[in-house]
Amino acid sequence: MELEEMQSIWSELSGQLEKQKKLTDKMIIMMTQDKFRSKINKIAYPEIIGTFVCFGAAILIIVNFNKLDNWYTLLSGIVTLFILIILPVLSLTSINRMRKVEIATSNYKETLLNYAKGKKQFQTVTKWGYYLGFILMFAIMPVTTKILNNKDLFSETKRVWPFAIAIPLAIVFFIVFSKWVMKFYNNNINSAESLIKELEDTNV
Amino acid sequence: MGKEYEFTQIIKDNEGVIFKITTIYTNNQEDQKDLYQEIVYQLWKAFESFRGDAKISTWMYRVALNTAITRIKKEKRRGNRIGIDKVIMLQTEQYDTEFEERLKILYSHIKGLNELEKGLMLLLLEGKKYEEIASITGLSPSNVGTRISRIKEKLRTQIIKE
Numbered sequence: 249m250e251l252e253e254m255q256s257i258w259s260e261l262s263g264q265l266e267k268q269k270k271l272t273d274k275m276i277i278m279m280t281q282d283k284f285r286s287k288i289n290k291i292a293y294p295e296i297i298g299t300f301v302c303f304g305a306a307i308l309i310i311v312n313f314n315k316l317d318n319w320y321t322l323l324s325g326i327v328t329l330f331i332l333i334i335l336p337v338l339s340l341t342s343i344n345r346m347r348k349v350e351i352a353t354s355n356y357k358e359t360l361l362n363y364a365k366g367k368k369q370f371q372t373v374t375k376w377g378y379y380l381g382f383i384l385m386f387a388i389m390p391v392t393t394k395i396l397n398n399k400d401l402f403s404e405t406k407r408v409w410p411f412a413i414a415i416p417l418a419i420v421f422f423i424v425f426s427k428w429v430m431k432f433y434n435n436n437i438n439s440a441e442s443l444i445k446e447l448e449d450t451n452v
Numbered sequence: 453m454g455k456e457y458e459f460t461q462i463i464k465d466n467e468g469v470i471f472k473i474t475t476i477y478t479n480n481q482e483d484q485k486d487l488y489q490e491i492v493y494q495l496w497k498a499f500e501s502f503r504g505d506a507k508i509s510t511w512m513y514r515v516a517l518n519t520a521i522t523r524i525k526k527e528k529r530r531g532n533r534i535g536i537d538k539v540i541m542l543q544t545e546q547y548d549t550e551f552e553e554r555l556k557i558l559y560s561h562i563k564g565l566n567e568l569e570k571g572l573m574l575l576l577l578e579g580k581k582y583e584e585i586a587s588i589t590g591l592s593p594s595n596v597g598t599r600i601s602r603i604k605e606k607l608r609t610q611i612i613k614e
Binding site: 249250251253254255257258259260261262265266269270271273276277279280346347349351352353354355356357358359360363364443446447 | 456457459460463464467468471472488489492493494496497498501502514515517518519521522551554555557558561566567568571577578579587588589590591604607
């Protein structure tokens with residue numbers, strides 16, 4: 249299809265649409281009001297709930313930090329705390345960056361550039377979130393066992409076989425899963441990167 | 453009431469344009485309805501600060517395109533959708549199948565372009581001059597020209613591949 253043909257189809261479409269105007273004043277006003285209501289409701293709920301859960305767990309660990317009385321529970325505690333605090337902060341910051349784009353005052357190029365940068369950052373954070381989440385899954389076990397039950401997971405566990413099965417399974421799962429994560433997010437990050445490069449190369 | 457009246461007139465005058473933008477930037481009708489509503493909402497929000505420095509059509513395209521590219525996908529919309537179903541459905545119902553088919557091919561060509569090119573193509577098809585495209589996109593008119601030549605080349609390659 250040549251450009252001229254495209255233009256002719258487009259103008260035919262425009263003509264058809266012009267003839268079939270359907271919106272009423274009431275519908276337009278309702279759209280703006282309805283959107284306003286939904287805007288209040290939809291503020292990053294999953295991220296905010298996740299942040300509360302992470303910070304709640306972090307506070308619980310900080311309050312009971314003195315119970316972590318040997319090097320491995322202490323190390324697990326520090327790693328857990330780090331992940332619980334850093335992940336939600338990074339995630340919320342990058343979402344905020346994408347949302348902060350000035351729709352009314354920016355031009356198309358500025359909006360695309362800012363949005364692509366925000367998207368790249370968000371995708372990178374999400375990708376690392378999967379890896380850190382996996383580490384968190386292991387690091388949090390000795391910490392919670394110690395804090396909630398006052399038991400040392402390593403020296404006081406009598407049955408070893410559940411771990412002997414679960415840990416290799418988890419590692420295999422992680423390898424398969426991380427390959428998928430890498431492929432999925434790297435594609436998204438690369439496409440955002442190439443758009444950023446293209447926009448930054450533009451001589452205005 | 454005057455402000456509301458002025459705004460509704462602008463939307464009514466441009467409802468076809470909003471429809472075309474939503475078609476290009478979405479892949480299904482649910483998303484299209486969401487985007488349609490989002491664009492009207494963003495235009496309403498931006499209307500307050502619109503001082504007439506730019507042409508109304510330039511302002512409108514800018515806000516609508518910016519809304520289309522910054523929409524965060526997969527986000528749950530909790531508010532009820534207004535009955536624009538009827539608007540969108542009825543607008544496509546009356547075309548003949550041959551035209552519908554050609555339109556589908558046209559949309560698939562546009563959707564194959566990247567976000568920057570998509571916006572440029574839309575404005576070109578809307579019959580905008582390079583200067584106005586430049587003012588909407590923030591590119592220089594000469595850059596608009598260069599990019600449009602590249603898009604034409606890209607489209608030709610797509611056709612050869614088919």
